[in-house]
Each structure stands twice: as C-alpha cells, then as structure tokens.
Amino acid sequence: MSRVTARRPTLRITPNGEIRRPDTLAVEEPLEIRIGGQSLTVTMRTPGADIDLVHGFLLSENIIGSADDIVSARYCAGVDQDGHNTYNVLDIELRGPVPLRPRNFLTTGACGVCGKTALDEVRTHTRYPVPAHGPAIDATVLAGMPETLRARQSVFDATGGLHAAGLFTSGGEALAVREDIGRHNAVDKVIGWALRVSRIPAHDLILIVSGRASFELVQKAVMAGIPVLGAVSAPSSLAVDLAAESGLTLVGFLRGDTMNVYSGSERLVIPHASAVGTA
Structure with missing residues (x-):
C-alpha cells in the first residue's frame, strides 16, 4: 500500500441515487522530529x-544554516499494530549543540503568532536577507508557473486533497515540486531540497504555492533568502506587511x-499595455 494515499469506503450521493465505492484519500500522519533523541x-x-521537510523546517526555525x-x-522507534516501523519518528544529530526551546517556534501549523514580535524576530535572525535587487522576472513567465506546478501534482490528481509548493528559476523551469497535506510542510520540503543541494x-529562485500566502509562508521564504x-x-495582511518589510x-x-x-513590483518585467485607471 502507498504511504501517500489510502483507500476508504465512501457513500456517494448523486441525483441518480447512491453509490458505494472506495475513495482515494491523501494520507495524513504525524512526524515527530527529535534532536539528539530529544x-x-x-x-x-x-x-x-x-x-x-526536516531540513527546511530546521532552517526556517533558524536551528541550522546549512546542510x-x-x-x-x-528513522527510529515507532511501530504500528503489526510491529512494522511507522517511519513517523525522525532523529537528527546536529554537528554542534543547539539550545532547544520546547514549542517556542517561529512557525507552527497553527501558531497564532504575535505579529510585531514575529516581524522583529525574522528581521533580526534571518541568515540570508532577501537581496535588494534582482532577479528580474518576466510577468508572463511568472504567470505560467502555477500551471507547471499543477501539472506536477500527481497525488492531488488522485485525491484532490494536497497543497503544493515549487521552486522555479526566473526562466520558468521547475527545479523541485513537493506535495503535502499542509502547505507549510510543502514549502519546508522544497526549501529543504534546496538546502541539501546547496x-x-x-537568491535567484521563485517560490510558487498552490493556495494562499500566509504570514508563515512569507516567513519561510525570507528565512531561505527567496526574493x-x-x-x-x-x-x-500580515504576509503583505512582512513581505514589504x-x-x-x-x-x-x-x-x-x-x-x-x-x-516588490520592481522585480517584475511587465509587458507594455495601456494603463487602466481607478474609479
């Protein structure tokens, strides 16, 4: 059985009657991240x-700066009812000691962070500030990136239940695309890929996400130096504030x-068109 999708019985109600059949769903499982067993x-x-995912998460939380x-x-201890490894516990050994603050992260799945404090913390602690200039991006190339991202969402095609994130070159080439039940995890996965391949x-890549742009997604982009x-x-609103700052x-x-x-409209090369006024 795939670890990414699962089948569950479903009652489908249609204008023509009821249909009982299995449906393909996206798998959601916990991943415990440990540092040195903690x-x-x-x-x-x-x-x-x-x-x-773990590489991207640890970079986003400023726990590491490089691979x-x-x-x-x-993967370590963690078994299902049949005694098989669940692969849901990942233990990381770091090269140097890192003081860990339990659950006091910049980003969590539903963090409810205080805006001003978080803005200050990101500005102070990011190791890779967004470059002041470049890259220049053709707006028509940027417009085509979501379609490229969508074409590579194979699990979404089967389930309709996953977010996606992709890293692109300014010319529109998709370097990495990842899917996940959580949009922040999908972003961590592509950032972690970028970290592992140096x-x-x-500073020369574009991050495209399939859903909305929340504060935490902008924050992760900033921490990785994505412009x-x-x-x-x-x-x-807070995502816009952090992006502008x-x-x-x-x-x-x-x-x-x-x-x-x-x-940041100055990075976009916009095809010439007649201006449209505001009422």
Whole structure:
C-alpha cells in the first residue's frame, strides 16, 4: 500500500441515487522530529520527502544554516499494530549543540503568532536577507508557473486533497515540486531540497504555492533568502506587511494572465499595455 494515499469506503450521493465505492484519500500522519533523541516537535504531514521537510523546517526555525549542520537523520522507534516501523519518528544529530526551546517556534501549523514580535524576530535572525535587487522576472513567465506546478501534482490528481509548493528559476523551469497535506510542510520540503543541494540562499529562485500566502509562508521564504513568492490565492495582511518589510516580491491571485502584486513590483518585467485607471 502507498504511504501517500489510502483507500476508504465512501457513500456517494448523486441525483441518480447512491453509490458505494472506495475513495482515494491523501494520507495524513504525524512526524515527530527529535534532536539528539530529544523531542522537538510533531507536525502532521503527508509521508514522503521527510528528510527535505526536516531540513527546511530546521532552517526556517533558524536551528541550522546549512546542510553541513546536520550529521545524520534517521528513522527510529515507532511501530504500528503489526510491529512494522511507522517511519513517523525522525532523529537528527546536529554537528554542534543547539539550545532547544520546547514549542517556542517561529512557525507552527497553527501558531497564532504575535505579529510585531514575529516581524522583529525574522528581521533580526534571518541568515540570508532577501537581496535588494534582482532577479528580474518576466510577468508572463511568472504567470505560467502555477500551471507547471499543477501539472506536477500527481497525488492531488488522485485525491484532490494536497497543497503544493515549487521552486522555479526566473526562466520558468521547475527545479523541485513537493506535495503535502499542509502547505507549510510543502514549502519546508522544497526549501529543504534546496538546502541539501546547496541552493540556499535561494537568491535567484521563485517560490510558487498552490493556495494562499500566509504570514508563515512569507516567513519561510525570507528565512531561505527567496526574493519572490507567488500564490494562486490571496495573501493575508500580515504576509503583505512582512513581505514589504523584508523586500520580498509577493504576488497573489496568480491565475491565467492576471495577478495582484502586493510588494516588490520592481522585480517584475511587465509587458507594455495601456494603463487602466481607478474609479
């Protein structure tokens, strides 16, 4: 059985009657992250690319700054009712000691952070500030990235239940695409990939996400030095505030040939068109 999808019995009600059949669902399981045997956090995620997820998470939380900071990552104790390893506990050995603050992270799945404190903390602690200039991105190329991202969402095609994140070059090439039940996990997975292949700071890459742009997603982009974040849906007010303060280009409602640019419009090369006034 796939660890990414699962089948469950379903009663489907239609205008023509009832249909009983199995449905394919996205798997959601806990992943406990340990540092040197000490529990750090538990995140609910879709199994797969766990090593990338942990690398991205630890970078986002400013616990590590490079892949070299991690000596090893191994699955450990954790079995199901049949005695098989669940692969839901990942223990990380770091090269140096790190003071761990239980559950006092910059980002959690439903963190409810205080805006001003979090803004100050990100500005103070990011190791890879967003570059003041570049890269220049053709708005028409940016507009095509969500379609490329969508074409690579194979698990979403089967379940309709996953978010996706992708890292792109300014020319529109998708370097890494990851899916997950949690949008923040999908972002951690692509950032973790970039960290492991020495693409952090990601000053020349664009992050595209399939849903909305929340504060935590902007925060993760800033921590990785990513200069452009594009979202298919809307950003939050605090996401726009952090993007503007950090010098990040934030684009929302990236659909078809239209988009809303909330900050950093100077990075976009916009095709000449007649101006449209406001009422």
